[in-house]
Amino acid sequence: MYGGGNTFEGLKTDSLAQEDPIRLAAFEARIARGEKIEPTDWMPQLYRKQLIRMIEQHAHSEIIGALPEGTWITRAPGFKRKMSLMAKVQDEVGHAQLLYSAAETLGKSREQMVDDLINGKSKYSNIFNYPTFTWADCCFISWLVDAGAIVNQLANAKGSYGPYCRALERICAEESFHLKYGHHCVIYLASGTAKQRQMFQEALNRWWPPMMHFFGPSDKISAHTEVLMRWKVKMGTNDEMRNQFLDMYVPKIWELGFTIPDPSLKKNENGKWQYTEPDWEEFKRVINGDGPCNKERLEVRRIAEARGKWVREALKTPKMSYATPLA
Amino acid sequence: MNSLDPRVNRLPQLNEAISTKAPLDQFGTYEVFVQPKEGKPFQHEGIVHAPNLELAWVLAKETFTRRFTCVSLYVVDTRDVYVSPLTEGDKNVYDVLPQVAEQSGSKKNFEIYHLVKRGKQHVHVGTVQAVLPQEAMQLAGKQFNNGKVVFNVWAIATDTIRFTNDEEKELWLTLPEKKFRDASDYKGGDKLKEFLEKR
Amino acid sequence: MNLALKELLYKMADDQLILGHRNSEWTGFGPILEEDIAFSSMAQDKVGQSLALYTLLQTLGESDPDTVAFTRNANQFHNCILVELPNQEYDFSLIRHFLFDTAEALRFEALGNSSYEPLAQLARKIRGELRYHTLHANTWMKQLGSATEESITRLQNSLQIALPYALGIFEPSPYEAELIDQKIFTGEVALKEKWMAKVESVLNQTQLHLPDWKTITPVYGGREGKHSEHLQPLLDEMSEVFRIDPSAEW
Numbered sequence: 012m013y014g015g016g017n018t019f020e021g022l023k024t025d026s027l028a029q030e031d032p033i034r035l036a037a038f039e040a041r042i043a044r045g046e047k048i049e050p051t052d053w054m055p056q057l058y059r060k061q062l063i064r065m066i067e068q069h070a071h072s073e074i075i076g077a078l079p080e081g082t083w084i085t086r087a088p089g090f091k092r093k094m095s096l097m098a099k100v101q102d103e104v105g106h107a108q109l110l111y112s113a114a115e116t117l118g119k120s121r122e123q124m125v126d127d128l129i130n131g132k133s134k135y136s137n138i139f140n141y142p143t144f145t146w147a148d149c150c151f152i153s154w155l156v157d158a159g160a161i162v163n164q165l166a167n168a169k170g171s172y173g174p175y176c177r178a179l180e181r182i183c184a185e186e187s188f189h190l191k192y193g194h195h196c197v198i199y200l201a202s203g204t205a206k207q208r209q210m211f212q213e214a215l216n217r218w219w220p221p222m223m224h225f226f227g228p229s230d231k232i233s234a235h236t237e238v239l240m241r242w243k244v245k246m247g248t249n250d251e252m253r254n255q256f257l258d259m260y261v262p263k264i265w266e267l268g269f270t271i272p273d274p275s276l277k278k279n280e281n282g283k284w285q286y287t288e289p290d291w292e293e294f295k296r297v298i299n300g301d302g303p304c305n306k307e308r309l310e311v312r313r314i315a316e317a318r319g320k321w322v323r324e325a326l327k328t329p330k331m332s333y334a335t336p337l338a
Numbered sequence: 339m340n341s342l343d344p345r346v347n348r349l350p351q352l353n354e355a356i357s358t359k360a361p362l363d364q365f366g367t368y369e370v371f372v373q374p375k376e377g378k379p380f381q382h383e384g385i386v387h388a389p390n391l392e393l394a395w396v397l398a399k400e401t402f403t404r405r406f407t408c409v410s411l412y413v414v415d416t417r418d419v420y421v422s423p424l425t426e427g428d429k430n431v432y433d434v435l436p437q438v439a440e441q442s443g444s445k446k447n448f449e450i451y452h453l454v455k456r457g458k459q460h461v462h463v464g465t466v467q468a469v470l471p472q473e474a475m476q477l478a479g480k481q482f483n484n485g486k487v488v489f490n491v492w493a494i495a496t497d498t499i500r501f502t503n504d505e506e507k508e509l510w511l512t513l514p515e516k517k518f519r520d521a522s523d524y525k526g527g528d529k530l531k532e533f534l535e536k537r
Numbered sequence: 538m539n540l541a542l543k544e545l546l547y548k549m550a551d552d553q554l555i556l557g558h559r560n561s562e563w564t565g566f567g568p569i570l571e572e573d574i575a576f577s578s579m580a581q582d583k584v585g586q587s588l589a590l591y592t593l594l595q596t597l598g599e600s601d602p603d604t605v606a607f608t609r610n611a612n613q614f615h616n617c618i619l620v621e622l623p624n625q626e627y628d629f630s631l632i633r634h635f636l637f638d639t640a641e642a643l644r645f646e647a648l649g650n651s652s653y654e655p656l657a658q659l660a661r662k663i664r665g666e667l668r669y670h671t672l673h674a675n676t677w678m679k680q681l682g683s684a685t686e687e688s689i690t691r692l693q694n695s696l697q698i699a700l701p702y703a704l705g706i707f708e709p710s711p712y713e714a715e716l717i718d719q720k721i722f723t724g725e726v727a728l729k730e731k732w733m734a735k736v737e738s739v740l741n742q743t744q745l746h747l748p749d750w751k752t753i754t755p756v757y758g759g760r761e762g763k764h765s766e767h768l769q770p771l772l773d774e775m776s777e778v779f780r781i782d783p784s785a786e787w
Binding site (some may be wrong): 082089192199266 | 346453492
């Protein structure tokens, strides 16, 4: 699961002046032809840096994203839900594994990335800094946060970097299970008892603002990313992604008879969705560490790393040296 | 911690301050190859981190074959994969491989992998016998280069691979039944229809 | 035959459910990502196996699997106490996984010849899952059990703690003779013998020390519903959502 938006701030394109113009032209021509870039290809420093940053943040979002739903892993109601949720949260860990590996092909080791996460240097998707109060919050994530992630990931899978595309192809196939599972859970809540319906309505009320934040700041205020679009690192603007999500899922939420807590929400005649502008100050505040669960999320990762250290230490051999994965 | 997650509430307190991870506080990398069906070629699927070849195989099994179908799996240390240059456009990598004189010495088997489309997986094309991996690639060029552009070749000495043995093939016996990991197991259509009709 | 068979099925199903539940607590907290994934898969296998066993019980007249698993109290569960103990650190979870899954694999191997055909079929079907579980457990034991002073000490301590409970897996059954007579199962005594030999053979390939079996006092009680203080809270947690409205569909 992954939200866009927080990835590309502070981009300085003047570093391109340092690059070899002939190689740069060949690199851009290859992307323009629709060919993928593979790890041993020449690439501009800026491309490498931004990709590492993006894939790493995506990986962190998966491993942190396992926590809000993991909150309910021991409490899923009934065998079917219990096994599904176990498999679903496991997949998030699996996605982190795939994505860290893809980022590693660009030259940053997993241990460095994990280090940057637990020391607070790297970001992850903001939405996972919110708590899952009830089972219905967990269902909201499985269905709608994953739906948002799929919008992003399907776009990114058409990007230019081979290893990232391969990882995303696999991830998207797994996400289709998440989406169907999540929708299934919500249909059962919607068609269930008054209490069940109320649980989901309350979850929707809580999660709608972070869901609108999920795709990142509005295009009007977000950093310029033309070069990253040209290089097929960023595959769509935040507002385009948000609009696509609303277009696909608002009707499905309404169909179930739930109320989305935004009175301004409607589809305009031009096909674009209109909505109350999300509170971008809150978005910034939470990204910078002041959300309801930021501290807990990082603390849990730190504890997991510290507890696992003896296992990693025990089997480290002197001849072990670092090899960059191949593809 | 005071968490909504009962598991988190059971975690031990962290006594030590956060320190930077020691360099190489991670295992080596191993490349993972999967055969989806009998008669289909092995394909590169990704990597695992593991302390050694045996655990790499054990860990690769659930990391890469817990869905769809699988009949066999193998892993090899990343450093044991010999990698050719990478070409682009319509340039066949076999046209740019350096020539190697025939070597004397004992020959061994090498597994040959091709990348025929950038962004896709390396796929197994066959096995050759050679003394050196460079030589193996050259031989592969004669045997498997059928005119279609190949962008990248891998040669892996067969004796460096941890294969699936015959007894272990039963590990995937129940895989097709683990439907709870597939989207197809979550059909909510009837329930939804019933609900919409009632409203 | 019914009572004896049900007792066997219940204790096996309860073992698998409770240990699968415990092991699932590690999801997202494991020592490395790949192991996190592997451990979760095995937890899913266990819960799936328990579901298959509860489904057999349903055909013998018991309630449906969800009701059986999510509404009974601790004193109605027949799992051994080993599986309900908290996870503690990874060394304990690994040792428990090794000791329990070794027994489980041998149990199902024996049940492959059971006169109760549905159980024999299940045993043959899941043999691949069990093979993976024991391969996984044995590989980690052999490696961590011969690695550093810390890893060996940790595993040794956990082994000492777990062994009395592990012997509780084989708590004598009032139906032992009946099960053997009717060729449903070869019995706990025979299973224990095989298990001890297997555990010894793996531990002999490590630097871990196996105490003399005679010095270990088994912890019994689980099979007749007498549990540690850890089981009821586990069940309360597991059924928290289900019990909001047990008649609702979730």
